[in-house]
Amino acid sequence: MLTNNISNVTITLQGGDLTEQRLKELRKALHLTQQDFALRLGISRNNIATYEIGKSRPGDAVMALICKTFNVNETWLRTGEGEMFAPVDPENQLMEWAGRVLADSSDSFRARFVRMMMGLTDKEWAVLEEKARQLLSEEKDDS
Numbered sequence: 001m002l003t004n005n006i007s008n009v010t011i012t013l014q015g016g017d018l019t020e021q022r023l024k025e026l027r028k029a030l031h032l033t034q035q036d037f038a039l040r041l042g043i044s045r046n047n048i049a050t051y052e053i054g055k056s057r058p059g060d061a062v063m064a065l066i067c068k069t070f071n072v073n074e075t076w077l078r079t080g081e082g083e084m085f086a087p088v089d090p091e092n093q094l095m096e097w098a099g100r101v102l103a104d105s106s107d108s109f110r111a112r113f114v115r116m117m118m119g120l121t122d123k124e125w126a127v128l129e130e131k132a133r134q135l136l137s138e139e140k141d142d143s
Helices: 019-029 034-041 045-052 060-070 074-079 090-102 109-118 122-142
Strands: 002-006 009-013
Touching: 019 045, 019 060, 019 074, 034 045, 034 060, 060 074, 090 109
Parallel strands: none
Antiparallel strands: 002 009
């Protein structure tokens, strides 16, 4: 809902598309505060707050940025139709995950583990696969 006082006349515009509610729903689904959401987008927390209460509306550039940054289905964000998040193909998802892990400090367990896995030879991968199959077989036998 947009409200503006002009010369003692109150004009109220109904936010019929409920974009402000979807923005808040998205932020909550991502478990982000307004500040963290804004930081990821490179805009102010105040902007996010005014969008969420319907005092102002994000422009097309901000909507596109939200969709790109958080992999949001733009149709859902604008209209409420469809799924909140756009489908991600597994290869891109893996690349994004690897990028996040490798961006960790070089001494973090995740980064060291992924770097170790990247250095495995084909023979070592085969041994690892065989051990995983043995573990799976043992779990099936236990059930």
